[in-house]
Amino acid sequence: MSRARLVLGVFVAFMLAAPLLLPEFHVTLLNYIGLYSIVALGLVLLTGVGGLTSFGQAAFVGMGAYTTAYLSTAFGVSPWLTLIAGLALTFAVSVFLGFITLRLSGHYLPLGTIAWGISLFYLFSNIEFLGGYTGISSLPEINLFGLALDTGRKFDYLIWALALLALLSVDNLLDSRSGRAIRALKGGGLMAESFGVDTARMKIVIFVHAALLASLSGWLYAHLLRFVNPTPFSINAGIEYLFMAVVGGAASVWGAVVGAGILTVLKQWLQDLLPRLLGQSGNFEMIVFGVLLVLLLQRAREGIMPLVLRFFPAPKKQLQAAAPELPRRTQPAAGETLLELTRVRKAFGGLVAVNDLSFSLSSGEILGLIGPNGAGKSTVFNLVTGVLPLTGGEVRFRGERIDILSARAIVPHGLARTFQHVHLLPTMSVLENVAIGAHLRGSKGVISAALRLERAEEAMLLAEAARQLERVGLGDSMHEQAGSLALGQQRILEIARALCADPVLLLLDEPAAGLRYQEKRALAELLRKLRSEGMSVLLVEHDMDFVMKLVDRLVVMDFGEKLAEGLPQEIQANAVVLEAYLGGVK
């Protein structure tokens, strides 16, 4: 049994025994920690993993609490039905808010949630049928299989059972196809998009997920106290939830429990201590919280969990050798025209970066696109991959126009790319980084991931990633962290990731830049091997030596225009090219 499982076992045993053994006050604290953990868990997913944030989680807690309070007291609806009603309402509101804020840059979501948190607080406080500032009392107790949960001790089991389920489901989610996409949101958005991940949708998914967890916590809270008023759902409570997630950190879902535990106990202690010290009453703990949070963000931005996790090394991913292969697309016949650029033009303001460029690439060849720095090669690359829109002309791939498609929509046509500045997720394993390339070859979503109903597909995706790593010669490093590889290996990792998408054409952006001599030779060797296996490659490169020995044909650019096109020998003898490379100074 692994150490992590042992700790989990001890934790569950403690939670089973605690309500029977601990004094009332400690059980109450445990209840609150459980409730807060559920909310903080949503923020670990949203802020820690996804890089987004919300200060308005308390408002979602309030929605869950007020929905059940109103429906169960005014109409006598069963709490189990009001739970569904509360979640449905939260779902609708969070989808709406997510939709309008997540398309904007990152800071609009938190600002929007502050405004929305304040607005909802005043709404709760002023709506008559919600009891105004006095709130709603005498909520019914929850009945579980005929057993009334009428004391804190009994209720504790429900809270922690749900908290554990929530923790495990988020943990499952993160370890899946969708989870890899979610983990790519922070720092890998462009990369994820270019392998077909709908990052905007993934952002809404985690925002809604976090909101639903908050709403669930609110429902539990309302029936634990059997009373609600607006105070616990104010913006300050929303800020405290975020603190919990930051204190725990995003390294593990258990950060939510650790953060909630520390802040709850600390607050209790400070609320006792500070007013006595200062000789007046008030919420002085907020000074300490504020200062602590600033120090934490300055000194240990990852929170406390990384320190804890040092004692629990992550287990290696289990690969199923028997996993069936993913279906592959039919590759085109050799010699078929794959990529065709016709009078492609790109202007930035008045500056024409690419001027009526035309060339084509056939199946089975390696075509090099070269030119001096600033010639417009990278712009061409971004036009072909859909990162930039064209000003004029068209790009066709196997006869279909792709210049009107977004980066994400181009991938399914069979183009896969690498990046000039490597884009990988440094703390994720090499294997998982590569598996992102196969995103579009799987289809299972968030819910099946949370419930572990996608294991067969997941095994196939990981097996494919492992196969491509073997293919490029990185098989031995698959369990290492991607950030620990040397630059040359990181470039090769990017090629493996692109191969995982089962492409017809590989697009490589300056793959040799910054590589050492041996690394360049290994890279050239790999590209030759891929060509012999029928792969087509468009290579944008600056390093003449590297290109000349490798490619079948060359297109030379300067000042956004095509200077020459032909076989390597022809290009080397071309006077115009020589002039461009040697510069205008004679």
Place this chain on the structure above:
Amino acid sequence: MNAEIALFLIQDGLTNGAIYALLALALVLVFAVTRVIFIPQGEFVAYGALTLASLQLGKLPGTAWLLLGGGLVVAAVELVQAVRLGAVRRIPAILFNYIVIPSALLSLAWWAAPQKPALTLQILLALALVVPLGPMVYRLAYQPLANASVLVLLIVSVAVHLAMTGLGLVFFGAEGSRTPPFSDAQWKLGVLNISGQSLWVMGSSLALIVALLLFFEHTIYGKALRATAINRIGARLVGVSPAMAGKLSFTLAALIGALSGILVAPITTIYYDSGFLIGLKGFVGAIVGGLISYPIAAAGALLVGLLEAYASFWASAYKEVIVFTLIIPVLIWRSFTTHHIEEEEE
């Protein structure tokens, strides 16, 4: 509603709107220069108002102690750094800036407060006590995180807001204050009564906006701040340090905040935690301007003021709900006019 009420509400809305506009400008400035979304702006409003209120009662304001305390902490941090870098020459300046000056201001306030000097002197003293807290906050909370993402800086802002609100409670207590107006004058213009205080507020806001404009257009430091906002790397390369730009923009923001507090104190009762909501209304204005455009932010803030005035007439209980819900149509409009996938930071 008759014309008289409508006009009165416009006056009321524009008065508050002028203050929100000042705050919105400060928020845009701080964000452009430092990428900090300056939630604690509101605390400077409350500190300014409450410091003036204490002086008017002849009491030593709590901010004087806070200033000395902040100065001691900054001095300690700076000294440690100076010693570590071997920059011993900086030590006298550190001691002077962060210990001698705050002590002098504390003594001055101690001596002057019971004598109840003229209003102008009280205002100047209040500003002298509150404004230096701005660069101190920058030095302690933000400067060590200058390269962090907007998101991390925003969380820091919220943390600073909490801490400053708590300190406000310690130093000013839970009681609210309202200062006497600068002018009791009333003019009749047709059916409308124009109050001297409203004119004071609008006039001072306008004067401050013009002063800021001149500062940005015609002084080397104003240009340095603009340069930092446009291109941080370029600014470093010509010798404008981000720390200097940060401290300067926080000084301006603290000045604007404290002045707004002093202007608003005769109109509304200010508590230690009132600044937050006032600051956030400036924010709604700033968001209308996309946190980039100064004129649109100012116009947005005036709109917030007007909306608030009319909302408190029609549905006073829902005033805050209405004002803060304004942000939703603004965000919808923004989300349909912005089209780009930007690479996240970090």
Place this chain on the structure above:
Amino acid sequence: MSALLEVRGLSVAYGKVEAVHQAALRLEQGRIVTVIGPNGAGKTTLLAALMGMLPARGSIAYAGQEILRLEPEQRVSRGLCLVPERRELFAAMTVEDNLVLGAFHRYRKRDKTIAGDFEQVYRLFPRLQERRRQLAGTLSGGERQMLALGRALMSRPRLLMLDEPSLGLAPLIVRDIFRVIAGLRETGVSILLVEQNAHAALQVADYGYVLETGEIVIEGPSASLASNPRVIESYLGLVSSDAG
């Protein structure tokens, strides 16, 4: 002659990837020294580290003093100046304000001689004077490079570091820019020039270094580098590379 800049054992790393490894170079007062090398060799990183824009290990002695731990602003104030590859102009400000900001540290020291330097820059680049009220963002590529150089000169540098000044410019303008660089030496400015256009760089420089994958592999007087077979193969000619 004493060295204005003496770099020893300089290493710069991005995370675990080392972009510059144990670099050593020397620049004497009034000289032009060039660093050439392929894309991704670490040339830009080297200049950024010399300017203090990136943390580095090793030693950078400038005018006899160690400056490794100084902030970029402090280095500007001592006379170092970098014109980066991306120019980093203030696009939304006028040409004149860009020049004013170039002299920022001198305004702080209340330098009275700034006005004369405007005239000098305008004499060097008359195009800038014509466009002084225009926003920098509206300039053409060549004018931007002139403005970047002009802004740098406004700081009155002792050591001017130029990163790819010919990048993306038409041959005629490249010729102009190099003429200005050569002329600057006459005024006593020392120049560290990073270029891909090895031909032009070696023509204007006194001494050169070749940087490959973060390490200095060859160094020598420009003339000897220009006739070094390995330099010719990698940087000066395409023709010979089919021999490899």
